[in-house]
Amino acid sequence: xxxxRIHMEVLVACLLALGGVAVAxxxxxxxxxxxxxxxxxxxxxxxxxxxxxxxxxxxxxWTVILHRGETEIFIDSEQARRLLSFLLPMxxxxxxxxxLGLYVGxxxxxxxxxxxxxxxxxxxxxxxxxxxxxxxxxxxDTLFKVPLLKGPLEAFLKIY
Amino acid sequence: MENFGLLMEGFQVVLTPTHLAIMVIGVMLGLxxxxxxxxxxxxxxxxxxxxTFTMDPVSAIILLASMYWGALFxxxxxxxxxNIPGEPSSVATTFDGYPMAQKGQSTRALTLAFMxxxxxxxxxxxxxxxxxxxxxGFALRFGAPEYFSVYFLAxxxxxxxxxxxxxxxxxxxxxxxxxxxVGMDTITGTLRLTYGLNELMGGVSFLVVVIGLxxxxxxxxxxxxxxxxxxxxxxxxxxxxxRTIAELPRYWATLLRSSAIGVWMGIxxxxxxxxxxxxxxxxxxxxxxxxxxxxxxxxxxxxxxxADHSAGTCAMLPMLALGVPSSATAAVMMGGLMIWxxxxxxxxxxxxxxxxxxLIASMYISNIVAVVLVMATVPLFAALLRIPFAVxxxxxxxxxxxxxxxxxxxxxxxxxxLLFGVIGYVFSKLSYPLAxxxxxxxxxxxxxxxxxxxxxxSDGSLDVFWSNxxxxxxxxxALLLVIVPQVVKLIARLRNRGTLRSAH
Numbered sequence: 001x002x003x004x005r006i007h008m009e010v011l012v013a014c015l016l017a018l019g020g021v022a023v024a025x026x027x028x029x030x031x032x033x034x035x036x037x038x039x040x041x042x043x044x045x046x047x048x049x050x051x052x053x054x055x056x057x058x059x060x061x062w063t064v065i066l067h068r069g070e071t072e073i074f075i076d077s078e079q080a081r082r083l084l085s086f087l088l089p090m091x092x093x094x095x096x097x098x099x100l101g102l103y104v105g106x107x108x109x110x111x112x113x114x115x116x117x118x119x120x121x122x123x124x125x126x127x128x129x130x131x132x133x134x135x136x137x138x139x140x141d142t143l144f145k146v147p148l149l150k151g152p153l154e155a156f157l158k159i160y
Numbered sequence: 161m162e163n164f165g166l167l168m169e170g171f172q173v174v175l176t177p178t179h180l181a182i183m184v185i186g187v188m189l190g191l192x193x194x195x196x197x198x199x200x201x202x203x204x205x206x207x208x209x210x211x212t213f214t215m216d217p218v219s220a221i222i223l224l225a226s227m228y229w230g231a232l233f234x235x236x237x238x239x240x241x242x243n244i245p246g247e248p249s250s251v252a253t254t255f256d257g258y259p260m261a262q263k264g265q266s267t268r269a270l271t272l273a274f275m276x277x278x279x280x281x282x283x284x285x286x287x288x289x290x291x292x293x294x295x296x297g298f299a300l301r302f303g304a305p306e307y308f309s310v311y312f313l314a315x316x317x318x319x320x321x322x323x324x325x326x327x328x329x330x331x332x333x334x335x336x337x338x339x340x341x342v343g344m345d346t347i348t349g350t351l352r353l354t355y356g357l358n359e360l361m362g363g364v365s366f367l368v369v370v371i372g373l374x375x376x377x378x379x380x381x382x383x384x385x386x387x388x389x390x391x392x393x394x395x396x397x398x399x400x401x402x403r404t405i406a407e408l409p410r411y412w413a414t415l416l417r418s419s420a421i422g423v424w425m426g427i428x429x430x431x432x433x434x435x436x437x438x439x440x441x442x443x444x445x446x447x448x449x450x451x452x453x454x455x456x457x458x459x460x461x462x463x464x465x466x467a468d469h470s471a472g473t474c475a476m477l478p479m480l481a482l483g484v485p486s487s488a489t490a491a492v493m494m495g496g497l498m499i500w501x502x503x504x505x506x507x508x509x510x511x512x513x514x515x516x517x518x519l520i521a522s523m524y525i526s527n528i529v530a531v532v533l534v535m536a537t538v539p540l541f542a543a544l545l546r547i548p549f550a551v552x553x554x555x556x557x558x559x560x561x562x563x564x565x566x567x568x569x570x571x572x573x574x575x576x577x578l579l580f581g582v583i584g585y586v587f588s589k590l591s592y593p594l595a596x597x598x599x600x601x602x603x604x605x606x607x608x609x610x611x612x613x614x615x616x617x618s619d620g621s622l623d624v625f626w627s628n629x630x631x632x633x634x635x636x637x638a639l640l641l642v643i644v645p646q647v648v649k650l651i652a653r654l655r656n657r658g659t660l661r662s663a664h
Contacts (some may be wrong), residue, residue: 009590016331023338026353038616041348044608045341052334059327074589079384086383087582090376090557094574102565106558110551118550132555136562144211146566 190230
């Protein structure tokens with residue numbers, strides 16, 4: 001599967017324009033006019049959103065007019081595969097982090113990628129993950145006194 | 161000579177063991193983020209800001225600034241040894257740096273890069289030293305309309321002078337402005353554009369956005385092409401170093417010209433990346449005939465490096481004196497200043513002279529520290545790049561998410577990083593510029609406030625922006641910056657069409 005750049009250009013420009021519409025629409029609810037104390041809360045974002053919508057659609061139309069028929073590739077299947085094999089574990093890392101805390105999430109993430117994608121010995125990979133989590137703890141919780149997100153494991157070990 | 165005295169006081173602030181240690185740490189961290197692809201100066205500084213909340217502002221800014229210099233230097237190392245620009249601003253260094261290193265002259269290439277970078281940075285700091293009091297004094301005359309006009313000028317300069325398509329720069333700016341309005345409005349106290357999400361009440365932090373756009377986005381760019389580190393030998397030969405330093409005066413013309421380009425692009429919001437490309441182009445046109453460029457010509461290394469660093473340092477001048485950063489990293493630093501409770505702008509010079517001059521003095525020292533450290537650690541950082549990506553990639557990702565979490569201890573920010581990572585990737589691939597988005601996010605509130613106040617002054621009439629010569633000329637200059645390049649392009653296109661037709 002190959003995505004052409006021109007399709008992506010038009011899609012992104014339209015999405016941005018829709019974002020502009022959403023911003024302008026959201027601002028309309030706040031009032032975009034003039035009050036006794038100056039412009040209303042929605043005044044500034046309304047015009048920003050409006051301009052964004054115009055610029056986005058203009059860019060989409062401009063791209064279609066100027067670059068129609070161009071065959072430059074945005075992403076090919078090989079690149080998409082590489083990208084996904086990186087993005088999916090990263091998304092899993094975020095979900096696991098929300099459930100189990102940043103330390104466990106980071107350790108599992110490093111372990112998984114080093115083991116499955118780096119083809120390392122699982123023990124070595126586990127050591128890497130745990131070592132990284134411990135150094136995070138030392139730097140953030142201990143040295144800089146910036147507590148990171150903790151989960152059930154830390155609660156069990158009574159680390160706060 | 162008043163500035164000189166102030167600078168000496170700045171040196172007194174900076175020349176303490178603690179601050180020197182902070183500089184060394186900052187430069188080393190900067191080198192790490194500069195060397196690793198996926199970690200760059202803007203998001204390196206973003207990652208560090210939450211750790212500076214408890215530090216005193218002078219130490220904090222020295223740490224962040226040293227990191228910036230380190231990152232600028234580190235980016236050149238990988239450009240030359242691996243043909244991988246560690247920073248966008250060191251792309252131009254790969255053109256001649258890597259070929260020279262391939263010929264077995266890696267020490268010469270690295271020394272040329274670091275020495276000219278150091279010279280560029282020093283020129284930049286000298287300019288800041290000479291101009292800052294004057295610029296701050298000038299800015300003291302500013303009222304709300306003038307401030308808005310300066311922000312407007314910064315936005316317009318990006319549109320007119322940036323290398324991306326103007327329409328895409330405008331979109332990028334508008335997205336940044338829109339993001340800056342999310343959350344509690346400081347003027348009216350109403351919640352804006354939260355669409356019922358409680359997590360958005362506090363607004364979208366620009367630090368989180370920078371970490372996503374620059375950190376995750378850049379690493380996704382690296383991943384999609386697979387990683388091929390084909391490094392050249394990275395041993396440093398001391399004799400070669402001194403031989404190259406002796407060779408340097410020969411390039412005085414390139415050094416001067418490139419510093420001037422860098423200073424100009426640094427003060428006006430062109431940024432280091434544009435400066436290095438422009439300087440490389442100018443050097444190619446103006447240099448005496450000799451070896452062709454692109455095959456390891458020394459001027460091809462000296463020119464972009466000098467301009468890159470003088471622009472990087474000069475970007476601090478408008479940030480400090482006017483509160484208008486001219487590069488993405490300076491924008492992030494300015495956001496940091498505001499988080500520490502300092503207001504960048506002319507009043508900073510009056511109320512916090514030790515902070516301002518401490519920073520300026522530290523720029524002299526930490527750039528020298530950086531030149532020495534970067535030379536000494538080349539083999540170390542070259543080894544860093546030989547760590548397999550399956551290890552270093554996830555480490556970078558985890559650090560980005562940890563950094564985003566520490567901004568405000570909000571788990572929602574983790575999703576935002578992921579979202580902006582994908583946006584950053586798509587934007588880079590479609591060549592939407594990212595720096596204007598960051599600049600607009602940082603300046604959004606200030607631009608809106610000054611616009612608001614101007615509108616109150618004038619009762620809603622835009623005439624206020626042409627009400628006196630100062631604000632009028634800034635506004636006119638801003639509009640010219642947008643219009644003139646487009647007209648020039650149009651004329652060039654029409655001419656080309658003419659010649660094509662006559663050729664038929």
